[in-house]
Amino acid sequence: MLKHSLAASAVALLAASPALADNPVPEGVELAEEQSYTFWLLDAIKSMDPQINTDVEGSDILRNLFEGLYNEDAQGALVPGVATDHTVSDDQKTYTFTLREDAQWSNGDPVTAGDFVYAWQRLADPATASEYAWYMELMQIENAAEIIAGDVEPSELGVRAVDDHTLEVTITTPLPYFPQMVVHASTFPVHQATIEEHGDNWTRPENMVGNGAYVLDEHILGERVEMSKSGTYWDAENVVMENLTALTINDVNQALTRYLAGELDRVDIPAGQFPRLKEEYPDQATSTPYSCSYIYMMNVGDKGPEALNDVNVRKALAYAIDRDIIVDRILQGGQEPSYNWTHWATAGFERPDLDWADWSQEERLEKAKELMAEAGYSPDDPLELSLQYNTSEDHKKIAIAASQMLKAIGVNITLSNYEWKVHTDRMQSQDFDLARYAWCGDYNEASTYLDLFTSYSGHNNGEFFNDEYDAVMAESKTAEDPLPMYQEAERILAAEMPIIPIYHYANVDMLSPEIGGIPTENVMQTWYGKDLYRMAE
Incomplete structure (x- = not known):
């Protein structure tokens, strides 16, 4: 429409x-x-x-x-x-x-x-x-x-x-x-x-x-x-x-076990298990597009680590993540690798051309190493950062994989797991370096994603404040066709990289x-x- x-x-x-x-x-x-x-x-x-x-x-x-x-x-x-x-x-x-x-x-x-x-x-x-x-x-x-x-x-x-x-x-x-x-x-x-x-x-x-x-x-x-x-x-x-x-079951594998025992009528499928379950239960295992995007938010505010004030460091962190491995080898449920913020299936949205999205992963990795070297970091003199995530075996698997990928460019990641309330409270008080974050659209239109990184957003926990970004999103409110503004907002996010896009969701369920x-x-x-x-x- x-x-x-x-x-x-x-x-x-x-x-x-x-x-x-x-x-x-x-x-x-x-x-x-x-x-x-x-x-x-x-x-x-x-x-x-x-x-x-x-x-x-x-x-x-x-x-x-x-x-x-x-x-x-x-x-x-x-x-x-x-x-x-x-x-x-x-x-x-x-x-x-x-x-x-x-x-x-x-x-x-x-x-x-x-x-x-x-x-x-x-x-x-x-x-x-x-x-x-x-x-x-x-x-x-x-x-x-x-x-x-x-x-x-x-x-x-x-x-x-x-x-x-x-x-x-x-x-x-x-x-x-x-x-x-x-x-x-x-x-x-x-x-x-x-x-x-x-x-x-x-x-x-x-x-x-x-x-x-x-x-x-x-x-x-x-x-x-x-x-x-x-x-x-x-x-x-x-x-x-x-x-x-x-x-409420914090362990998704335990939840699946209870589903198979007849205690639940619907449950998310744990990472990596959709192919097997689709074969065994073809009428119960489903995967459909779901308007949510999974990222690592970076704390670029006053309480964040000084290293993340350097846009080249932020770009290096984003470039080093191999999304194909996360999607194809860890998740395996129909999710899509993401190089931008707005979910690909959002009504009326078209992702703009983003150079780094078209590079091979080898090219991204080499560029990441180059940017880290310019910033003074290497595997021999690494940058120390923490990555926090909320309790979930899937989040843990992705975080472990990401930490290994970042190690190759000279970043040592300390993983911290918190239950949901503590995790979100810490994010809201800017008590983090990198944090697992996901946003699901409040309505089916790109502004539900892109407004989040405006200075007036109630969820801009990484404190990315950018006057040009605010102006573009303000202009989108009065535009007959806001798509060009949305695409420009995505280009600003790619240029400033306050987040590490990981993947766009699919709803992967047993029903x-x-x-x-x-x-x-x-x-x-x-x-x-x-x-x-x-x-x-």
Whole structure:
């Protein structure tokens, strides 16, 4: 879908969509008596608060406990959520969403436009200290930047409740992909009275009030999340799956063992095992493009190592990594080697020509050695750096391989493994040299990647600040065709190299043949429990 026509297309799509969803079960499918789905999480969920969560796995949970204005279907097209449709003003700066009158919170209260106003103001409010506050700025919401900076009160955010069922949003710059952005969990409504009563404890199962298809029954941090079908959800009669269970298992090999034992319905396939599992279980092992990019972020800020201030050192580190070995010999699951940041399957994106991407690995390695020698380093006089990664056997394998590759150019790498919360906390406080990082798109458009390295980004943990980069991304917001700006942003990243691109993801899964409704055609891999069903054996 062309980016410049997306907003109008979304309106047409939603206008044609029924206010009530259809039952997701195809005709002729026999359902199992027990409707339950158990899936795997690698890490503990840091927060069940939509405005605080930053993790992909957390978003998978939140999409079931809460519902935003729109959802996505199996192909990634927008479908009604709390909103049934919207209109756009002639200047493309005012969106008016019509909210359904039958949407309810799990305590029976009606979901209103005021709930969205409260949530969005809360997201932007510096007092919330959300890492995703910048998302309001990315959405170009009026006064968002000023509120985040603390110069304007949150009540001045460009969002208002015209009445209980009409939400008006004012943005400062036309964004053709704006409707896509409201599927992100940070924009979900929250129940103000519950938060005011319970404070930080509002996300506990006994306190939580949500508006999604499921309610939270149990959350044992780092162990399990239990959810059951909500009786107050507006489309409860078409929700087939009764119970959702997420199990946190830090060892992906152990998770696979538990899948094969029937304890899990879906699990990631460990690195290197897809070919074998595809042969043994052809109807269960799958690999599809997934909008995430895997990198090593370099700390180029004041707290980072002095050596990384040298762009030639940064380029040498990137050039020395043999991505083909990582993808073809370690991962073996359909991932693509990457020499840039934005995932190759992102809608409307084309990677610009980057010289180093076209070199042979031998040429890259020789150039890396040359640049390191110019900087005063060699295998006999090596540069000492640390590389941290979060707990995962796959991350460990890649880190070990990368450390060996870097050793050849005169870099000694000390590997440090941390559990997810510690890993991310250290990155946010710039307490790292190199760190494993992955970013999954918040929506299917290149800006979801490229905005991350702007100076106003809430996730620019390596503190790469570049005025030219900021200017290019600012220009992209008003361009009729932003692709040239996106390509220029990628060229700046290649010239300055604040990251080491490693690979572009594929979703490499084992999926029980009894589970129906899992989307595979949407590069965002967005799924909703309300769309799932378990078939009889």
